[in-house]
Amino acid sequence: MSDAQQPSDFDTTSLDEFEPVDIFPSSEDMDLRPGADNCYKCTSCDTSCPVAEVDEDFPGPKFQGPEQWRLKRHEDADIDDSILSCSNCMRCDDACPSSVPLSQMHNTARGEYVEEHMNKLSREYLRNRMLSNYRTLASIGSKIPRISNFFMGFGPTSYIGAKLMGMPTERDMPQFATETFRQWFKKRGGSKVSNPDKQVAYFHGCYSNYNTPEVGKAMVRVFESFGYEVLVPKQQCSGTPMFANGMLKDARREAEVNVRELGKAIENGADIIASCTSCSMALRQEYPELFDMDGVEELSEHTYEAMEFLRIHEDLHGAIQESEVDPQAFAYHAPCHARNQGLDRQAVELFRELDGANIEDVGESCSGISGTYGWKSEKYETSMKIGAEMFDHMEHAEGEVGMTECPTCAMQMNHGTGYEIRHPLELLEEAVA
Amino acid sequence: MAIREDVIVIGGGLAGSVAAIEAAETGASVRLVSYKKSTLRHASGLIDVLGYTGDDPVADPFAALDELSEDHPYSIAGESAIRDGLARFDEITGEMYQGSHTDANALVPTFGGAVKPTARYPTAAAAGIASDERPMLVVGFKEMTEYNAEMLADHLEAAGVPFDVDGVECRFPGEYVNDSRVTRFAKRLEINENVDYEGQLLGAREALAEEVKPHLGNAERVGFPAFLGDDHSEQVRTDLERHLGVDVFEIPMGPPSYPGIRLADRLKAAVDEAGVRMSVGNPVVDYEAEDGALQSVTVDSKGREVPYHAEEFILATGGLVGKGISSSREDGVSEPIFDCHVPHPEDRYEWFDEQAFGDQPFAHFGVVVDETMRVLDADDSPEFENLRAAGGVIGGADTVAEKSQSGVSLATAVVAGEQAGKQAAKHKVSQ
Secondary structure, rough: OOOOOOOOOHHHHOOOOOOOOOOOOHHOOOOOOHHHHHOOOHHHHHHHHOOOOOOOOOOOHHHHHHHHHOOOOOOOOOHHHHHHOOOOOOHHHHOOOOOOOOHHHHHHHHHHHHHHOOOOOOOOHHHHHHOOOOOHHHHHHHHOOHHHHHHHHHHHHHHHHHHHHHHOOOOOOOOOOOOOHHHHHHOOOOOOOOOOOOOOEOOOHHHHOOOOOOHHHHHHHHHHHOOOOOOOOOOOOOOOHHHHOOOOOHHHHHHHHHHHHHHHHHHOEEEEOOOHHHHHHHHHHHHHHOOOOOOOHHHHHEEEEHHHHHHHOOHHHHHHHEEEEEEEEEEEEHHHHHHHHHOOOOHHHHOOOOOEEEEOOOOOOOOOOOOOHHHHHHHHHHHHHHHHHHHHHHHHHHOOEEEEEOOOOOOOOHHOOOOOOOOOHHHHHHHOO | OOOOOOOEEEEEHHHHHHHHHHHOOOOOOOEEEEOOOOHHHHOOOOEEEOOOOEEEEOHHHHHHHOOOOOOOHHHHHHHHHHHHHHHHHHHHHHHEOOOOOOOOOOOEEOOOOOEEOOOOEEEEHHHHHOOOOOOOOEEOOOOOOOHHHHHHHHHHHOOOOOOOEEEEEOOOOOOOOOOOOOHHHHHHHOOOOOEEEEEEEHHHHHHHHHHHHOOOOOOEEEEEEEEOOOOHHHHHHHHHHHHOOEEEEEEEOOOOOOHHHHHHHHHHHHHHOOOOEEEEEOEEEEEEEEEOOEEEEEEEEEEEEEEEEOOOOEEEOOOOOOOOEEOOOEEEEEOOOOOOOOOOOOOOHHOOOOOOOOOOOOOOOOEEEOOOOEEEOOOEEEOOOOOOHHHHHHHOOOOOOOHHHHHHHHHHHHHHHHHHHHHHHHHHOOO
8 A cells, every 4th residue: 555645534434435436447447546646756667767768758657657547537638649659668667666556557558548549440550460469470470481481581572561561671570480399399299208296387478489499499308307297288479569569459369368278287286387588477467467367366376487487496506506518608688577577687696607608697778679669660769779788788798699588689689789699498408408 | 495595685775785795795695685676766875874963964973973862773783883884885886986085974965955964975976065165057957847956056055055156057958858857868978879959960968068168157067967877977977077177066866866876786786796696576575484583585476475595584675665664554563574563652643743844753663673683572582583684674763864874774784794694604504
């Protein structure tokens, strides 16, 4: 509750009957008033906002959250369109000393804005819809990976695509793997370990399935080396890109499948492991904040990021100290969503004790891509301005290989420096599997 | 079971960071667990030891310690703890801070036009101190409504400073919306972004100097609101000095506060350099204890409870603003993690004085500690044999009114950190 209690001479009977005003009727009767009241305007959120410091038109998270919430109480005030400039990095959540649910407010406001004020035939809407449904796109593209890769890398088609859809021509489209993670997993005959007492279900998400299956393979091998049976349940997109684009209906559709399918695994005693920190963020925090569904709390409680799970349940530290890898140096960037789960230090703290590995944290700045944000031509410049600090720090770090948990941070790191980017699980595989 | 250290520190502000470093210096393995960004980030960045006793400004804090009550954290920790705390602070901050040459307080102008007695101040603010008699120009910006340079200058003159001071309101070069963020100005200066200035494309630093130049008059130093860059603030200041030909300084301001942010960043780097592990972003919500000793604290990791084990624990969660102490109508005043004893009147109407600037009882609320910073219960016995406290969570003084917040944090942190580290080593030997 807020520090600011009601004055004592209020008639408390009327307070008991107080009914919260429903500001966001489209968002399942969410009452964000306690959150708005908790804001004491310290501006910690504003100073942590990577967009506000490079874009003078963006009024910052304090406005987007509690202030807009109050303004909206007047019927003639609509959600300000600047909500679309929020990248959903969620740093404001992490910054707020008063636990105001800023990202929940932003997600809700953005959902309402897109639902009620955005022209569903506009190029921006269609582009955002397409970007946020990357999984659908990828599942088609990866059926014919070589042809898709050729066309997306082919100058004229990528130029036309970019111009038509409002995507930056500067970026190279991600390449599809010739064999998806799921195809690989099926072909090897599922998990090599059978252990009904130690089971984990892997939420691979879209990117490590279609684009970087080596991350998924590393996850499987590492967990098997600790004696876990790895299950790979049916799953959809986590919803992260949909939240960021205000496509809450799409996100709900995907979440329903994930909650149901992962729920079955949990019922059978498995915990859920994600290798992408935005996927784990969605399952752990955004689902329970945004969706009132059966099983959503259980899923949140049973979801872990891969290394986090091993740190808690195994002596990962000991295993690392006894291992050795070929000499190599990494410039590590902690994704914003890892930060919000308290995971921003774990890769650095673990790998600095691994013989052969040299790992350097490139600092607190945001990479700037924020999933689909940097894939919009009108946001490209902002995205690169935000990323400039990270690029600079990467170039000053000893390692010429980057490392991060987040697939889109990895794209941005590669785009800004040309470095090859690896996932911590890949190094962990080399060390312990 | 896998997360285990010798010492766990809860809270990542000034007290928590310094306690963690102090414990790590004893050779202990230390983990700092903190939840949200520290309130340091909106503090002024000034390090006060004791600015006032009653209504009177203090010239030398060490000479005034005898006047403090017995339950004041300084009286419990002792003068040597304050000196050790400052020495640790000076070591951590190095060139970033000044004031260690004397026990006496420096007088630093703040953005309200007040002159604040303080023990350590950022080097960025050094050219502004009030004992310096050179004429001063204070610059404000029309884009920044919370800070008015002319008013600031008038207030300083009214305070009787021994120098001439003028204020001028300029435009910050570049295009901005009306309520542009301070972070945007800081970033422009930080990266020296090009801006359009009177038809020319200039670096933001040079453009700002050009804007101020015509107003210089006979001023030998120029004060700006404290947003002259972030990581590269020294470079920004040097560049402005070169373009203007006079000393440039920052005037500490309210939130958002770059001096506070820079100090928080420096502390984080020092904690890292000391080999302390950090878990940031999730709250400690509970604990496990056995026979009067804490076994672990429970971290709420987005809905899942994860135990963090240690031999010794330090509570550095801050006071009422930092949420280390909470209050409610139903449960009174409490310490939310361990439910430590917090002395307070039963009747809520005795928590406050009707005069806003009176001697406010609530400002003294906090846990009670012994001279090793162990937290005590209502009978003056340790709440747990291995729980200590540091910083704002400790009660017994109105640190805001007497301007002693940072000093209390430093003094209690060095004692708690050192004691916890030594005790952890003893546990290890006995095992």
